Amino acid sequence: MQVGDYEVIEGLYYTKEHEWIKLEGDRCRIGVTDYAQKSLHEIVFVDLPESGGTVAKSQSMGSVESVKAVEDVFAPISGEIVEVNTKLADSPELVNQQPYGNGWIAVVKPSNIDADLKGLLDAKGYAGFLKTQIK
Amino acid sequence: MVDFSGFELPIWYKGIVPECKAVRNSVGIFDVSHMGRNLISGKDAAPFLDYVTTNDVSVLEVGRGHYSVMCNEKGGIVDDIIICRLTEKQYLMVFNAGNREKDLAWLNAKAERFRVEIQHVSDAVSMFAVQGPNAEKILQEMCDEDLSQISRFGGKYVRVDGNKGAVTRTGYTGEDGFEVFTWDAPIEQPAKAVAVWNAILDHGKAYDIQACGLGARDVLRLEAGMCLYGNDIDESTTPLQARVSFVVKLTKQDFIGRDVLAKEKAEGAKRVRVGLKVLEAGIPRAGCDILKESQVVGRVTSGTFSPTINQGIAVGYVPKEYAKTGESLAIRVRNKDLRATVAGFPFYDSSKYGWQRTKA
Numbered sequence: 001m002q003v004g005d006y007e008v009i010e011g012l013y014y015t016k017e018h019e020w021i022k023l024e025g026d027r028c029r030i031g032v033t034d035y036a037q038k039s040l041h042e043i044v045f046v047d048l049p050e051s052g053g054t055v056a057k058s059q060s061m062g063s064v065e066s067v068k069a070v071e072d073v074f075a076p077i078s079g080e081i082v083e084v085n086t087k088l089a090d091s092p093e094l095v096n097q098q099p100y101g102n103g104w105i106a107v108v109k110p111s112n113i114d115a116d117l118k119g120l121l122d123a124k125g126y127a128g129f130l131k132t133q134i135k
Numbered sequence: 136m137v138d139f140s141g142f143e144l145p146i147w148y149k150g151i152v153p154e155c156k157a158v159r160n161s162v163g164i165f166d167v168s169h170m171g172r173n174l175i176s177g178k179d180a181a182p183f184l185d186y187v188t189t190n191d192v193s194v195l196e197v198g199r200g201h202y203s204v205m206c207n208e209k210g211g212i213v214d215d216i217i218i219c220r221l222t223e224k225q226y227l228m229v230f231n232a233g234n235r236e237k238d239l240a241w242l243n244a245k246a247e248r249f250r251v252e253i254q255h256v257s258d259a260v261s262m263f264a265v266q267g268p269n270a271e272k273i274l275q276e277m278c279d280e281d282l283s284q285i286s287r288f289g290g291k292y293v294r295v296d297g298n299k300g301a302v303t304r305t306g307y308t309g310e311d312g313f314e315v316f317t318w319d320a321p322i323e324q325p326a327k328a329v330a331v332w333n334a335i336l337d338h339g340k341a342y343d344i345q346a347c348g349l350g351a352r353d354v355l356r357l358e359a360g361m362c363l364y365g366n367d368i369d370e371s372t373t374p375l376q377a378r379v380s381f382v383v384k385l386t387k388q389d390f391i392g393r394d395v396l397a398k399e400k401a402e403g404a405k406r407v408r409v410g411l412k413v414l415e416a417g418i419p420r421a422g423c424d425i426l427k428e429s430q431v432v433g434r435v436t437s438g439t440f441s442p443t444i445n446q447g448i449a450v451g452y453v454p455k456e457y458a459k460t461g462e463s464l465a466i467r468v469r470n471k472d473l474r475a476t477v478a479g480f481p482f483y484d485s486s487k488y489g490w491q492r493t494k495a
Contacts, residue, residue, distance in 0.1 A: 042150050044440045045418050045447075047469060063469060065418050067151040067440045068350045089416060 001123065003130045007034040009100050013076065013117060014126035020100065021076045021120070028077055028113070031104040032064055032095060035130055040066040043095045046088040049106055053081050057116050062105065064095055073105055077116040083107035137349065140232035142169040145348040152442045155354050157345035158308050159443055159488050162267035164335055165347045167307075167314065168322065171230035171238060172257045179249035180226055184218060187245050187391060189374060191384040195220045200227075200288035200303060203382050204374050205241065206392030210399060211370035212377065214238050215362060219290040219303045227290065227301065229262075229314070231364045245391070261320040261328035265335060266312030266355075268492070269342040274302065274313055276338050282313070287490065290314075296334040298327060307352060309359025309481050311490040354439050357448060359489065360410055360480025366421060367408060367436045367450055375404045376452065406433070407458045410482060411466060411475040413447035419466045419473070425451050426465040426472060432457055435466060443483045449475070 001008050012020045018036035022029045037043060047063040055061045055075035062073045084106045088094060095103035110116060121129060136143045144166070147154060157163045175184060184192040190203035200219030204212050214237070217229040230238050235257060242253050265274055275282050280293040282302065290303030299318040306312040315335070320328040336344055353363065362368045368377045373396060375383065385397050413419055419438035424431045433453035441448045449466060457464060462477040486493050 041147065042152050044152070044442075045416065047417065047471075060469075065440070067354055067442065068146065070418075070420065 001127055003127045004134045006038060006130060006134070007100070008123050008127045008130065010123045012100070012123060013120040014123070015074065015076045015120060016129055017072075017074045019073060019076050024107070026109065027082065028079070028108050028110055029104050030073075030076060030106050030108060032071070032073060032099055034099050035133070036064070036071060037096050037099045037103070040064060040069055040071055042066055043092045046092045046095060046105065048084045048086070048088060049081050051081055051084050055079060055081060055108060057119070075108070076120060077108060077110045078112050079108040079110040081106050082109050139349060140169060140235075142232065144169065146350040147348040148346040151348075151350040151354060154345050154347040154351035155442045157343065158267045158310055158347060158351065158355055160267070161342045161344070162265065162269040162273060162339055163345045163347040163351065164332070164339065165264040165266065165352055166332065167264050168262045168328065169232040170257070170262055171232060171235045172260055172262065172316070173228040173230070173242070174225055174254040174256055175228055175251060176225040176254070177249070177251040179251045180224060183246060183249040183251040184226060185387055185390060186249070187242060188216065188218065189384065189390055189392065189396070190218070190382045191387055192218060192226070197223055198289050198291050199286065200290055200305070201382070202288065202379070204379065205238070206374065206396065207370060208391060208395070210373040210392040210395035212364070212368045212372055212374060213241055213370060215364055215368060217288065217303070217305050219288065219305070221290060221292060221301060227303070229305075233365060258322045259319070261317045261331065263315045263332060263335065264306050264312065265315060266306045266308040266310045268311060270310070270312035273335065273338045273342060273344065274315065277334060278302065296331055298331060307361060308355035309361070309489040354442065357437050357439050357450065358441050358443050358482050360450070360482065363437055373399060373404065375399050376407055378408045403455060405455060406452045407455050408450060409453055409458045410478045410480050411449040411451065411464060412478045412482065413449070413466060414474040414476060417468045417471065417473045418447040419449035419468055419475070423449070424467040425453055426467060427457055429472075432464070441482060443488060447473070448482050
């Protein structure tokens with residue numbers, strides 16, 4: 001669905017800090033939303049988390065950076081990082097081009113998924129939240 | 136749009152990266168009407184300016200200008216400025232937007248014993264910067280004077296697209312270029328200023344001129360190693376610490392801050408401004424710690440990703456023993472210590488970019 005200039009994908013979960021997560025079996029893929037990438041504009045660097053490390057919900061797990069701005073990527077859920085998108089090291093612009101696709105940031109094996117999901121928004125909830133942000 | 140010293144200014148038009156590339160490779164235009172502008176005239180204009188600024192105004196011939204600073208009695212920088220002698224008895228002073236009121240109060244307080252008139256024209260005269268290797272070609276089509284005769288930092292009264300104005304060969308990008316002043320273009324009646332802006336864009340079409348925002352302006356000045364007042368310099372830093380000692384002319388008899396600066400020059404500044412190139416992925420930002428062998432030795436005052444050299448760059452202050460070009464330091468960015476090396480200014484290869492470039 002479309003909210004203003006921004007795309008919101010059905011079936012994903014979202015945070016108010018503009019991360020998305022996609023459930024893939026017992027794993028979760030994490031990225032930043034179309035709104036996040038458009039707000040930053042030209043992304044020139046992604047500070048990726050380390051594969052094998054653990055993250056706690058709401059803690060910074062990396063950053064997405066434009067020339068002049070830095071946005072933290074906050075972990076939407078707790079768990080172990082099992083994969084990171086190493087393509088972003090050479091092609092950070094993938095986050096601009098395909099925020100919900102090839103611009104994903106990391107895959108996490110969640111440790112407390114049921115509780116963590118309760119705090120997240122579904123597509124409809126995020127779309128409603130976005131409307132309040134962009135007016 | 137962001138608020139910048141009370142002015143609403145765009146961060147970018149097309150994007151910071153393409154705007155920076157346009158300026159380095161061809162030409163860009165910036166609305167810098169927020170900058171402070173004074174016309175200083177009167178019998179004592181030169182002696183007055185020589186008293187309140189550190190560079191030598193007495194040597195400026197008509198049509199010449201220079202970069203300078205105003206210091207307080209402790210040698211701290213009140214503001215960094217450009218002075219250009221437009222006529223026999225009139226000097227244009229360009230200063231920082233955020234310091235408008237402070238500078239005017241400072242100048243007026245110091246002017247008492249001089250026969251001098253300080254005319255504040257910031258809101259009556261528009262100001263655009265046209266920057267890049269093709270800037271002169273575009274403006275020459277619009278001006279009634281031979282711009283090639285204007286030296287770096289020099290300037291003169293010209294008609295710009297038929298309007299009374301002046302140009303100076305100055306800028307904040309490291310590139311060749313001009314700052315274009317249009318008289319009788321008050322900020323509350325912008326029609327004339329907008330017409331000049333649009334005329335420059337029209338003439339620039341053949342060179343793919345790009346309108347540039349504050350983001351590109353900050354990146355370009357940082358790539359060139361130029362100071363941003365409030366970040367890299369302020370009243371707690373001296374021009375010697377900021378490594379703009381070329382603007383401090385101790386040959387002058389008397390100017391504000393002279394005693395402190397003379398002493399510091401004799402002893403050597405203990406901490407100095409350096410450029411740092413990051414040797415791995417990551418972007419340093421203002422406030423990051425600078426480290427030598429895991430010990431914090433300084434702090435970044437400006438940092439960015441440089442689209443021109445495609446790596447992270449920073450400016451900060453470190454003790455002088457770590458200030459030599461090639462010194463290995465680190466910058467702590469988001470809890471990671473990134474390897475960095477002390478680099479000279481500008482950060483880019485000045486044979487390829489900047490006003491001194493030798494390769495077309």
